[in-house]
Amino acid sequence: MSKKDATMNELLSQMHKLEQELMKRSKKNTLLQTRVDELEEEIEERKMRMVGISQKFEEVRRQLHNMEQALVTSEQRFDLLLSSTPDIFCQLDQSNIITIINDSVKKYGYKPTELIGKNILDFIYPEDQRKLSYWLNLFKEDTWTENFEIRLIHKNGTPIFFEIRSKIMQVHLEKQRSEKNSSTSPFYVTVCIARDIEDRKQIDNNLLQFRKAAQTMPLGLTITDIEGEILYVNPADAKMHGYEAKELIGKNSQIFSPASLKKKMSFQEIRQMQALTRESQNLRKDGSLFPVYLTSDVVKNPDGNPIAIVTTCKDMTDQVFAEEKYRGVFENTSSATVIFQENHLISLCNSKFEELSGYSKNEVENKMRWYKFVSKKDQAWMMGYHKARSKGIGNPPKEYEFEFVDRWSQKKIMLLKVTMLSESKERIASVFDVTSLKEAEDALKKSEIRYRTLFESAPIGIISVSTNGQILDMNSAILKIFGVLTIEKMIRKNVLTFPSMVESGISEDFRTCFEKGDTVISERLYVNNFGETTYIRYHLTPIFDKNRVISGSLAIIEDISQRKKTEEALRNSEKKLKELNQNLRKANASKDKFFSIIAHDLGNSLTPLIGFSEVLVQCVDSLSKVDIVRSAEGINFTAKHLSDLLKNLLDWSLSQSEKMDYLPIRLDLEPLVANTIRSMQPGSDSKGISIHNQIRENSYVYGDENMIATVIRNLLSNAIKFTDQGGLIRIVSKKMKKSTEISIIDNGVGIRAEDLPKIFRIDTNYSKIGNVTGGTKEKGTGLGLIICKEFVEKNRGRIQVESKLGEGSRFIFTLPNQGIEDDFLMENPFIMHTNGK
Numbered sequence: 080m081s082k083k084d085a086t087m088n089e090l091l092s093q094m095h096k097l098e099q100e101l102m103k104r105s106k107k108n109t110l111l112q113t114r115v116d117e118l119e120e121e122i123e124e125r126k127m128r129m130v131g132i133s134q135k136f137e138e139v140r141r142q143l144h145n146m147e148q149a150l151v152t153s154e155q156r157f158d159l160l161l162s163s164t165p166d167i168f169c170q171l172d173q174s175n176i177i178t179i180i181n182d183s184v185k186k187y188g189y190k191p192t193e194l195i196g197k198n199i200l201d202f203i204y205p206e207d208q209r210k211l212s213y214w215l216n217l218f219k220e221d222t223w224t225e226n227f228e229i230r231l232i233h234k235n236g237t238p239i240f241f242e243i244r245s246k247i248m249q250v251h252l253e254k255q256r257s258e259k260n261s262s263t264s265p266f267y268v269t270v271c272i273a274r275d276i277e278d279r280k281q282i283d284n285n286l287l288q289f290r291k292a293a294q295t296m297p298l299g300l301t302i303t304d305i306e307g308e309i310l311y312v313n314p315a316d317a318k319m320h321g322y323e324a325k326e327l328i329g330k331n332s333q334i335f336s337p338a339s340l341k342k343k344m345s346f347q348e349i350r351q352m353q354a355l356t357r358e359s360q361n362l363r364k365d366g367s368l369f370p371v372y373l374t375s376d377v378v379k380n381p382d383g384n385p386i387a388i389v390t391t392c393k394d395m396t397d398q399v400f401a402e403e404k405y406r407g408v409f410e411n412t413s414s415a416t417v418i419f420q421e422n423h424l425i426s427l428c429n430s431k432f433e434e435l436s437g438y439s440k441n442e443v444e445n446k447m448r449w450y451k452f453v454s455k456k457d458q459a460w461m462m463g464y465h466k467a468r469s470k471g472i473g474n475p476p477k478e479y480e481f482e483f484v485d486r487w488s489q490k491k492i493m494l495l496k497v498t499m500l501s502e503s504k505e506r507i508a509s510v511f512d513v514t515s516l517k518e519a520e521d522a523l524k525k526s527e528i529r530y531r532t533l534f535e536s537a538p539i540g541i542i543s544v545s546t547n548g549q550i551l552d553m554n555s556a557i558l559k560i561f562g563v564l565t566i567e568k569m570i571r572k573n574v575l576t577f578p579s580m581v582e583s584g585i586s587e588d589f590r591t592c593f594e595k596g597d598t599v600i601s602e603r604l605y606v607n608n609f610g611e612t613t614y615i616r617y618h619l620t621p622i623f624d625k626n627r628v629i630s631g632s633l634a635i636i637e638d639i640s641q642r643k644k645t646e647e648a649l650r651n652s653e654k655k656l657k658e659l660n661q662n663l664r665k666a667n668a669s670k671d672k673f674f675s676i677i678a679h680d681l682g683n684s685l686t687p688l689i690g691f692s693e694v695l696v697q698c699v700d701s702l703s704k705v706d707i708v709r710s711a712e713g714i715n716f717t718a719k720h721l722s723d724l725l726k727n728l729l730d731w732s733l734s735q736s737e738k739m740d741y742l743p744i745r746l747d748l749e750p751l752v753a754n755t756i757r758s759m760q761p762g763s764d765s766k767g768i769s770i771h772n773q774i775r776e777n778s779y780v781y782g783d784e785n786m787i788a789t790v791i792r793n794l795l796s797n798a799i800k801f802t803d804q805g806g807l808i809r810i811v812s813k814k815m816k817k818s819t820e821i822s823i824i825d826n827g828v829g830i831r832a833e834d835l836p837k838i839f840r841i842d843t844n845y846s847k848i849g850n851v852t853g854g855t856k857e858k859g860t861g862l863g864l865i866i867c868k869e870f871v872e873k874n875r876g877r878i879q880v881e882s883k884l885g886e887g888s889r890f891i892f893t894l895p896n897q898g899i900e901d902d903f904l905m906e907n908p909f910i911m912h913t914n915g916k
Contacts, residue, residue: 167231167241167273175199175215178268186275188234199271204230204238214245215269222246231273240280241273278380282310282387285378288535288555291566299392305349305385307331319394321364332390335361337368339459349385352377354528356521358480358492360460361392368463370395370479374524396476414496414509421469421504423448435510437486449508454482454490468499468506480517483510492517540636543622546593546629548575548586560615560638562607574634579606585617592619592632602639614643741783741873743898748778748821752810755791759799767805770795774812780819780894782874787894790870790878793863794823794890801888802827818876818893826887835880839868867892 165186170179175198180191189202200208207229214224223246230238247269293300299316303309309327317324320335327334333341337360344352355375360368372393377385415432419425428436428443436443436452450458464475483493494511540557542550550572563569580586583606588599599619606612617636624630694702695710702710749772756763756770763770780787791810798808802825813820830838871878871892882888 165275167271167275169194169199169271169273171199171215171269171271173267175212175269187231187239202232204232206230211243214243215271228276240276242276243271243273245269245271278386281380282378285387299394301327301332301335301390301392303332303388303390305346305388307333307343310387316392319392320361337362337460337463339463346385349377349388350379350383352385352388354525356524358395360463360476360479367473368460368467368475370476372480376528395479412509414511416507416509417443417449418505418507419449420506423450423465425449426505432510435483435485435512452483452485454484457481464497465506468497469504480513483512540634540638542574542634542636544574544589544632544634546631548573548589550574551631557636560605560607560613560636562609562611579608582606588617588619589632589634592621593629596621596623596629613638614640741786743781743783743874745898746780746782746784746787747776748780748812748819749774749776751784751788752791755788755795756810759792759795762796762799763808766799766802768799768802768808769806770808770810772810774810774821778812778814778819780896781898782876782894783870786870786874790867790892791821791823793867794892797863798823798825798827798888798890801825814896815893817897818895820891820893822889822891824887824889829884829886829888830880830882831884835882838864838880839878840865 164181165183167183168179168181169177172178177194177197177199180194182191184191184194194202200211203211210227211229214227223244226242226244228240228242231241233239247267249267293311293313296313297315299319300311300313301309301316302311309330309332312322312324312327314324317327320327333343340359352375355373357373357375359371359373361371362368372395373390375388375390378387378389380386410429412429413431415435416429417425417432418427424445425443425447426445428440430440432443433439438447450461453461461481464479467473467475477498478494478496480492480494483491485491491512491514494513496509496511498507499505500507535554537554537556540554540560542553542557544550550569553566553569555566557569558564558566561569574580574589575586577586580589583603584601585603585605588601591597592599598621600617602614602616604612605615615636616639617634620633620635621629622631622633692714695707695714699707752772752774756772759770795808795810802808806826809822809824811822811824813822867890868878871894875895876893878890878892880888880890
């Protein structure tokens with residue numbers, strides 16, 4: 080093979096290898112392309128997902144924005160509700176402290192800022208505080224309590240009834256977050272809504288009084304609110320209208336009114352209404368009309384605003400006479416009578432009608448219509464009766480009252496009796512003038528109402544009793560005195576045999592009133608049915624009939640327990656005032672004695688001081704060194720005595736003016752006594768007196784450190800002053816169950832037995848000069864022991880002295896081992912602090 084061929088073959092071989100390599104790479108590229116396609120699809124899919132997530136995020140953002148807007152709107156509505164509602168809304172923290180309250184409290188004399196930060200119980204009537212605490216502590220999260228009543232105290236001190244609901248709600252407050260931990264802690268608040276029910280309570284009380292009398296009265300009685308809603312209807316009224324009483328409660332009173340008479344009264348009309356009496360027509364359940372005689376009056380609250388309307392109703396149907404009048408007796412009847420046709424044209428009238436109307440028969444008959452003589456206010460319903468009677472619809476009344484108008488437009492209340500002649504369809508109407516009768520009835524009713532109102536509203540008890548002792552009538556004020564809940568329980572009881580009246584002697588006073596006809600006035604203790612003892616004052620006045628025979632007695636009974644308590648309190652005050660005056664006289668005497676002590680002690684101290692100083696001033700050049708030293712020692716001694724006097728004077732002054740701070744703590748007696756001994760070492764050393772501190776270490780007492788140090792210093796100073804040269808003073812202690820006894824014992828000059836009662840009294844000042852060996856004469860200030868007594872007693876201890884003349888003295892005082900709080904816990908070991916320690 081030639082070189083050229085070999086080269087060609089080599090080239091072909093290389094090309095073949097290259098081709099194979101390209102094929103391999105082609106396959107790899109194909110695989111790579113496939114992977115690229117897959118990645119592109121995956122990227123596209125992720126893009127779609129990102130678009131979806133972005134859309135979802137945008138939707139969430141919009142929802143969040145809407146929620147924020149809704150929250151703002153909700154907060155605005157909530158603020159508007161709080162500012163416009165008459166109810167009191169408040170929020171309490173877990174300690175019942177008011178954190179939020181609306182402006183409704185202004186009505187009760189408070190500003191919201193006055194209440195925020197205060198405990199709600201501070202504004203609740205004391206007797207209701209436990210009830211409110213009970214309901215507030217009922218832990219039912221997000222659940223409203225039942226309605227309950229409490230009394231809130233108006234700023235002027237008046238208790239006002241409120242109806243309250245409360246709910247405990249959980250609020251999450253963020254704690255301080257760390258990098259590793261973040262959490263929220265539940266925090267509970269109480270939300271309270273309080274509604275003023277004072278008016279409602281007043282209505283309830285009024286309704287209760289009405290209900291007692293209304294259940295059995297023959298007249299119909301209806302009580303409505305000012306909107307006309309029926310609150311109460313008695314059995315007679317319900318039966319009169321064809322209903323059961325329970326069917327009418329909650330209905331509007333216009334259910335009784337025919338369409339032509341339905342009219343809603345304005346608030347101003349209701350407010351001005353006073354004992355409105357009228358004749359009208361009412362509607363029965365079956366749709367029939369019947370005439371009624373109505374009396375309405377308004378019940379007002381203390382502010383003069385109407386809160387209810389009371390209406391009595393009398394059915395006038397039975398007063399209609401059904402008899403047809405015969406024409407033969409028409410003219411001779413004593414009543415004004417007319418016969419009129421279906422179109423109301425009067426065809427006949429009698430002479431009485433001429434007198435009544437002022438028109439002659441010629442002017443009336445076949446010329447004038449009947450409704451000409453009826454006032455406009457009564458024409459409509461009378462026309463209704465006429466049509467119903469003509470068509471035989473329902474049962475229109477045959478007798479009723481209306482307002483008659485005569486020729487001169489004068490109006491009179493007339494009673495109309497009407498009968499329809501079946502054949503001719505004419506009506507016979509007899510008219511009776513009942514104006515005087517109505518006026519008399521109205522006057523009688525008003526008089527009865529005034530009497531009953533006065534009787535019921537009287538603040539003192541009133542009872543009416545027959546001669547045999549039976550209670551005939553009584554007002555509600557007597558209930559509390561007798562200790563009964565309802566008047567019915569006392570009516571018909573006998574005052575001559577009623578046990579509590581017999582025991583108190585009231586029955587005997589009634590007998591005296593009945594037998595002698597005398598007015599009896601008396602005061603007695605009375606135990607009522609509740610077991611309560613009250614002091615009552617009563618007037619028993621006999622009632623005479625027209626023949627001057629005793630027919631009963633009227634008793635006026637008043638509970639004067641409070642007056643008696645006031646009188647007793649006044650007597651106690653007078654007694655305390657007398658005691659105060661006596662104490663004041665004693666205080667003045669003590670003050671005079673105190674000034675006397677100060678003047679005497681200062682004078683005695685200053686005299687030698689002046690003497691020694693004058694000697695030094697005038698004779699210093701001629702005095703020896705020994706004389707100068709002796710004079711200086713005298714000045715020094717006197718100055719120290721003055722210093723003691725001034726210290727005691729300052730301590731006594733502070734204690735009397737109560738300006739000295741009392742700061743009791745737990746004290747170790749041993750170092751306190753040791754420090755005091757060291758401070759007085761120069762005085763004891765100068766006399767060669769040994770002082771032994773025999774108080775053990777860790778002898779703890781409870782008291783004010785400064786006061787106790789003053790007591791020990793004064794007692795120790797006295798012991799040094801009145802102990803001979805080379806004497807001995809011991810300070811010992813003895814621990815008892817509740818206190819520690821500290822004694823300062825010396826072998827000094829002692830005290831005479833007759834002087835022992837004087838040493839702790841300022842009014843009998845005791846001051847002694849120490850006649851001790853060595854020629855030294857020392858004198859006490861006179862105040863030291865008085866201050867000791869006051870300071871010991873201030874620290875809940877006592878002080879006493881034992882002494883014999885010439886043998887020495889032992890001053891003993893006690894201090895408590897524990898503080899007041901510790902004593903309480905020792906006696907009550909099962910009571911723990913609120914922090915659990």
